[in-house]
Amino acid sequence: MEIQSPNSILHHLPHLSSSKSQNSSLFPEETAEVFDPSKDHLLIQSDATWNRRSLAERPPLPGKGSAAGASPPSPPQAFADSTKSPPPPETQTLAGEDGTPSPPPSSVRTAQTPNPPSVPPPPPPLPRTKKTLNLSMIVGIVVGVFTVSVALIIFFLIHTRKIPIKPWTSNVPRLQLSELQAACEDFSNIIGSFSDGPIYKGTLSTGAEIAVVSIASGSRANWSTSMETQLLHKIRELSKVDHKNFLNVIGYCHENEPFHRMLVFEYAPNGSLSEHLHSQHAEHLDWPTRLRIFMGIAYCLEHMHNLNPPILHTNLDSSCIYLTEDNAAKVSDFSVLDFISPSKESSSSKNLLEHSMLDPQTNVLNFGALVFEIITGRLPDPDSLFFERKPARDLVDPTLETFQEDVAERLLEVVRQCMNPYSVQRPKMRKVVVKLREITGIEADAALPRLSPRWWTEMEIIATYGD
Template sequence: MVTSGKSVGVPKLNRPELEAACEDFSNIINTFPSCTVFKGTLSSGVEISVVSTAILSLKEWPKSSETCFRKKIDSLSRVNHKNFINLLGYCLENQPFMRMMVFEYAPNGTLSEHLHLKEFEHLDWAARMRIIMGVAYCLQYMHHDINPPVAITDMRSDTIFMTDDYAAKIADVGIWKEVATKAKTAKEDSSSRSECPPDITSNVYCFGTLLIEIISGKLPEADDQESMCNWAAEHLKGKSYSKLVDESLKEHNANELEAVCEVIQECIDPDSDQRPTMRDVTRKLRQALNISPEAATPRLSPLWWAELEILSAEAT
């Protein structure tokens, strides 16, 4: 079920084109300990985001990091979904050292900013339900329609981006931390070790905690989803669902809230074997929320493929 246009992988792009697109890599939109994110504009006017490792030389980049990087390109190149920040290409050069991935650009900030910062557009109940369905459809596609399945290693509200019309787009950012960790532990790394299979049930748990954050507007504590789940679990047990609703919301739909809360309860089950599949989750939510896959996706589709074919031809 993988779309043929991307099943063969994504193009290798050349440095000069990306340098020009990102204004000599001066157009920084975010910096993390393990990577830097640049905004770029291709010559056609299409906007891209370019993520570059913080590692600066080949000496600090062991074989295990290279393997991890290439495997990620391979797995992300198999994902082609309108609610995903799709991988468009990569750049791999040793002189000067460069490892970059090129993604679609979502212009409207992150879900976290819209939920928690006053200067961002407030999301009403209907907008939140559309975001929930967009994320659910995308995870269902990644878990069930791609073989082998792909799990998002680090899914949070600040790794979900908003399009112009407030559709959700999930980004996979876990790779850069993983690569940096492998570089640090290269000496004791045994590259023959088999890769862990994708952790689908943890992904479902993350989805459950994300739903709590979306309906409650409650900011999760850093790296501690458990305390938010414990807070929600008390209200879920007593079926006092309205106590979970964000006070800034003027109205909400009680039937939809009930369905979302039932899904949360199943997804955050401490016993990972008891958690539902994303196919079950999507079926249940769609029945209650009545939002089709088409309604949950962005209305505009960028025209980057033609442009990238030109770039990739120049790179080879």
């Protein structure tokens, strides 16, 4: 390929060729240039000025001295300089009217020590408007008024006895023997007994009714250390049940001179379930009342079994079920006190309160027998239940004027399951409750006593007699 000379290129460009012919006297042909040398001089001078400025602002390398005695810029300054864009080209090549280059602007830094840029002060906080201040004051006033109102309402309800107070679960107050003696009319008001111990009814000076169980009296010599340990354990255990269908312990008496050991329980005024089922002189219980009674027992036993560790009833039968004013069930546990009575031989070596010796399925068996007794009015006969299988109408208590035969039939089927001879085949108490609730439709709240002075009896004992 033939390489063309500059003259041949200029020949094809008329305007450049004419410019060349006009200036041929000034520039030789072999050194002809298109651009003016004076303009090249301006560009070179401008580039040198920019290079000096960049060199002056560039931080020195590590271990080297600063250029032209300039100190290294501070971090904010270095960051600001690194992000600064170079000046526009027109500000670097401006010339005066006579064609001479203008001097570099005064703002261009030289090799002198740069001045650190001033750090702008932080923006002032936004002023709080009058509306914001008023809103904060209103919120504070509302919160304060609400807190005070809630405190006053709680105080008022407690002192007017509109809400229950949770009883103690770890500490049971101690009462003096003289106080119980006065409450129980010199221990003459006997309402029941167990083995060797009587049960008294008492009325405290505040009007609260109590039941007092005398466990031991007489000589300290007949009371062993093991009996004392078991009694204290039983007090703590009973206080943990905390269920409204349970006859809760609300105090105790511990006297050495004269020697006495007593437990104080809440009082159930309508006597025992056994009396109502088997005595002609007791109030007759109709069908709905009987359903509500054994549902209250079921809910209480389920609660006791669900505690950690579980608390199991030692001997469940109709004689340890007491009734409130509205005939709600109150499960008591007095029978264990028989085994720590001083008159029992070798009782000091017994520890019948150990959980390992109690079987939850035994509670289920006894509960099934108790339901059968409530429905039929008599103790269960295993042969009649499992082999003869009589219809419900032939088993229901004949003193009942009305009853639901289909409900009775389903209840007796649950009884058979609970009284299965094989313990492992009996249902858990939780499943028994589910089945009975489906049959009767009685929820836990409906089985609770509607009128129970227990909470206020406890509070009065604490305030008046407690240590």
